[in-house]
Amino acid sequence: xxxxxxxxxxxxxxxxxxxxxxxxxxxxxxxxxxxxxxxxxxxxxxxxxxxxxxxxxxxxxxxxxxxxxxxxxxxxxxxxxxxxxxxxxxxxxxxxxxxxxxxxxxxxxxxxxxxxxxxxxxxxxxxxxxxxxxxxxxxxxxxxxxxxxxxxxxxxxxxxxxxxxxx
Amino acid sequence: xxxxxxxxxxxxxxxxxxxxxxxxxxxxxxxxxxxxxxxxxxxxxxxxxxxxxxxxxxxxxxxxxxxxxxxxxxxxxxxxxxxxxxxxxxxxxxxxxxxxxxxxxxxxxxxxxxxxxxxxxxxxxxxxxxxxxxxxxxxxxxxxxxxxxxxxxxxxxxxxxxxxxxxxxxxxxxxxxxxxxxxxxxxxxxxxxxxxxxxxxxxxxxxxxxxxxxxxxxxxxxxxxxxxxxxxxxxxxxxxxxxxxxxxxxxxxxxxxxxxxxxxxxxxxxxxxxxxxxxxxxxxxxxx
Numbered sequence: 390x391x392x393x394x395x396x397x398x399x400x401x402x403x404x405x406x407x408x409x410x411x412x413x414x415x416x417x418x419x420x421x422x423x424x425x426x427x428x429x430x431x432x433x434x435x436x437x438x439x440x441x442x443x444x445x446x447x448x449x450x451x452x453x454x455x456x457x458x459x460x461x462x463x464x465x466x467x468x469x470x471x472x473x474x475x476x477x478x479x480x481x482x483x484x485x486x487x488x489x490x491x492x493x494x495x496x497x498x499x500x501x502x503x504x505x506x507x508x509x510x511x512x513x514x515x516x517x518x519x520x521x522x523x524x525x526x527x528x529x530x531x532x533x534x535x536x537x538x539x540x541x542x543x544x545x546x547x548x549x550x551x552x553x554x555x556x
Numbered sequence: 557x558x559x560x561x562x563x564x565x566x567x568x569x570x571x572x573x574x575x576x577x578x579x580x581x582x583x584x585x586x587x588x589x590x591x592x593x594x595x596x597x598x599x600x601x602x603x604x605x606x607x608x609x610x611x612x613x614x615x616x617x618x619x620x621x622x623x624x625x626x627x628x629x630x631x632x633x634x635x636x637x638x639x640x641x642x643x644x645x646x647x648x649x650x651x652x653x654x655x656x657x658x659x660x661x662x663x664x665x666x667x668x669x670x671x672x673x674x675x676x677x678x679x680x681x682x683x684x685x686x687x688x689x690x691x692x693x694x695x696x697x698x699x700x701x702x703x704x705x706x707x708x709x710x711x712x713x714x715x716x717x718x719x720x721x722x723x724x725x726x727x728x729x730x731x732x733x734x735x736x737x738x739x740x741x742x743x744x745x746x747x748x749x750x751x752x753x754x755x756x757x758x759x760x761x762x763x764x765x766x767x768x769x770x771x772x773x774x775x776x777x778x779x780x781x782x783x784x785x786x787x788x789x790x791x792x793x794x795x796x797x798x799x800x801x802x803x804x805x806x807x808x809x810x811x812x813x814x815x816x817x818x819x820x821x822x823x824x825x826x827x828x829x830x831x832x833x834x835x836x837x838x839x840x841x842x843x844x
Contacts, residue, residue: 437566444573448580459580466573509585509593 395430395438399446402426403453419520420527421495423450427469428494428528429535432481436473443469457511464501468494484533491532495525659819662710666821672785673825674708675699679817680724689732689752689814691715695822696723704783706823712789712811713737713777714820725822729814730790731758738780739790744768747778750790750808756815758791760806767804769796775808785823 402422423446431439447462454461472494475481481490499521506512582593660676667674677699681692695701697720707714707727715735719726728735733754740747746767748760760775773793779786791808799805 437569440570440573444577457581457584459577459584463574463577463581466570466577470570470573505581509581510588511585 391434391438395434395442396445398426398430399423399442399449402446403449406450419523420531421498421524422531423447424465424468424495424498425491425528425532425535427465428472428491428532429539431469431472432476432487432490434473435477436470439469439473439476440466441469443467457506457509460505460509461502463505464498467501468498471497484536487536488529488533491529492525495528496521499524656818659710663819663821666708666710672823674821674823675701676819677707677725677822678819688734689729689754690718691727691729691817693725693727693820693822694723696721696725698722700824701725701822706784706788707820708785708788708823709812709817709820711813712791713784714812714814714817716783717822727820730812731756731810731814736781737784737790738778739775740778741767741769741793742774742776744773747780748806750775756810757794758808758810760793760808761803763804763806765798765802765804769793769804769806771795785825 402425406420406422427439427443427446430442434442443465444462447460447465448458450465451458451461472490475490479486481487499517503512503514503517503521507514585593587593587596663676667676675695677693677695679691680694683690693707701717701720703717703720705717707716713730715727715729715732717725718728729752730737730750731752731754733752735752737750738747739750739760741763744767746763746769748763750758750760753759763769771793775790775793777784777786777788777790789811791810791812793806794809795807797805797807
């Protein structure tokens with residue numbers, strides 16, 4: 390059930406990512422919803438789930454982006470695992486720590502992703518810092534919002550049921 | 557403990573995922589040489605495995621080869637030793653043949669240098685008793701040999717035929733104590749009789765004490781005995797001793813090395829009848 394939920398979340402993230410790409414200025418570099426989902430899964434389910442989710446999501450993303458399959462997967466798997474470990478070791482339930490987690494996760498992912506491409510001589514990333522930082526900020530915001538929405542869902546449903554029952 | 561195990565499994569899983577991704581990436585990325593990275597990495601790793609396996613198999617192969625090679629070497633060594641032995645024997649045979657050829661050449665030269673009718677013969681046996689200095693040659697009456705025919709060698713006089721048979725003859729050496737030959741000193745022409753001593757030297761008797769003699773003088777056959785042709789070397793004077801009766805007692809070192817006789821010439825032509833000028837026996841004594 391948990392696995393299915395993760396897979397659905399990844400699928401939705403990919404669908405949103407590819408849909409939003411047309412509307413986001415300068416492409417998807419400003420937001421990586423798949424990475425947001427991976428970090429979220431890692432923080433809520435632990436390092437193994439986060440790692441597997443990052444691996445699967447990254448590979449699918451690589452396959453869809455005509456890049457080298459595995460580089461995104463590797464980067465997201467590492468990020469997922471690390472985020473999961475940190476989520477287990479530290480209390481990451483407040484908004485700011487989560488924001489920092491998303492921010493740092495994005496930076497680490499970018500470093501791994503771009504670093505691997507550069508090291509392997511497959512692609513160059515001239516002056517990536519601005520894009521990376523903007524993406525980190527966007528991911529952080531998206532992650533916080535995502536967390537807030539998901540965490541508020543059960544309460545909202547309870548309140549709705551309560552209001553319907555009063556009528 | 558269980559927590560530790562889970563953490564360990566997580567670590568292994570993480571490692572497996574990382575390795576899996578690296579492999580996945582390597583299948584797609586090529587190196588600067590155009591070879592897929594996975595292929596190069598696998599080849600690099602596997603080549604080391606191959607190198608190790610090759611080292612092991614080569615070691616075993618070498619050890620195996622050496623073991624069996626040693627067995628082959630042993631048999632080969634035995635065969636080579638056998639071959640060397642045969643070659644040494646053959647070498648000795650060849651050397652002996654060369655020496656024989658050389659001595660035969662000398663005989664041939666001697667035969668050519670003399671007007672005498674001669675025939676070559678090989679020494680096939682020595683004396684049966686040390687008391688009698690004889691040899692056996694491979695020529696007999698079938699080859700025209702008769703008793704009292706002179707036997708000579710390139711170095712000098714050997715002896716005379718004393719017992720010819722159909723295909724072999726017994727030759728009495730001049731050093732036999734019963735042998736004698738008319739002789740003269742080549743330098744002074746003083747005559748006498750050379751007789752064997754049974755040893756390796758000879759004695760010359762009946763030489764007048766007034767004769768001019770000195771050590772080193774060459775003694776040759778005089779031909780007066782009717783056996784030995786005149787002028788063949790017998791030996792050299794080794795020592796001279798005056799004896800009673802007006803004769804000198806002379807010791808002669810034989811010119812022929814009787815211990816190494818291999819081939820000789822038998823003089824078929826009888827020398828002309830000699831005149832006994834010394835009053836001694838004109839014919840060699842034959843006590844055998």
